[in-house]
Amino acid sequence: MTTIDPDQKICTLINVFTVDPEKNEELFELLKTATEEVISKQPGYISANLHISDDKKTITNYAQWRSLEDFHNMIKHPAALIHMVKAAAMAKDFKPVTYGEIWSHHV
Amino acid sequence: MTTIDPDQKICTLINVFTVDPEKNEELFELLKTATEEVISKQPGYISANLHISDDKKTITNYAQWRSLEDFHNMIKHPAALIHMVKAAAMAKDFKPVTYGEIWSHHV
Numbered sequence: 001m002t003t004i005d006p007d008q009k010i011c012t013l014i015n016v017f018t019v020d021p022e023k024n025e026e027l028f029e030l031l032k033t034a035t036e037e038v039i040s041k042q043p044g045y046i047s048a049n050l051h052i053s054d055d056k057k058t059i060t061n062y063a064q065w066r067s068l069e070d071f072h073n074m075i076k077h078p079a080a081l082i083h084m085v086k087a088a089a090m091a092k093d094f095k096p097v098t099y100g101e102i103w104s105h106h107v
Numbered sequence: 108m109t110t111i112d113p114d115q116k117i118c119t120l121i122n123v124f125t126v127d128p129e130k131n132e133e134l135f136e137l138l139k140t141a142t143e144e145v146i147s148k149q150p151g152y153i154s155a156n157l158h159i160s161d162d163k164k165t166i167t168n169y170a171q172w173r174s175l176e177d178f179h180n181m182i183k184h185p186a187a188l189i190h191m192v193k194a195a196a197m198a199k200d201f202k203p204v205t206y207g208e209i210w211s212h213h214v
Contacts, residue, residue: 001211002213003108004110014169016204032212035212047211047213048211049113050210051119051208052207054175054206060204068161097123099165103135103159104108104155104156106109106154107152107153107154
């Protein structure tokens with residue numbers, strides 16, 4: 001299970017993919033395979049969580065890396081790059097953003 | 108602590124606010140206050156997690172609600188609406204998307 005903990009000093013990547021609803025499943029399968037076969041094997045990988053929107057127009061990956069440096073090293077890896085180019089071609093748009101600071105509130 | 112668990116049948120809201128870096132702190136304070144004083148008191152609220160991007164150009168809220176219906180009821184609440192109008196005026200853009208399906212992967 002992934003936990004969101006502001007005291008954990010890690011790098012969070014939130015990547016929002018905009019996609020035609022009819023291509024949603026294909027993009028999801030590509031991101032799943034990329035995660036299982038390449039991304040998760042890179043140093044510093046902690047977790048990935050693919051969220052499929054209710055309207056099928058968005059897939060958002062909530063991913064965690066030990067550090068921003070580990071994330072930057074991963075995106076330079078040739079096998080990861082191939083998957084990213086394929087995902088970029090399938091999506092209408094994607095916006096990867098990294099976060100180092102979190103504020104949490106719960107009931 | 109917030110947990111991301113695909114077996115939990117809840118509604119996840121991921122709201123990406125784009126903001127001028129110099130207004131980042133002001134927007135963060137507004138979203139924090141809105142969460143503490145209004146949003147968290149609405150039925151079905153589980154958690155909110157404000158993520159501040161490394162470049163200060165984005166604040167993303169990862170929030171959890173018991174159901175999509177609870178989330179929809181919250182956004183109709185007058186006090187919540189006032190906060191949302193203020194946040195919309197402060198941000199350059201915001202994209203709230205709801206998700207009912209999650210696939211997770213961990214090391």
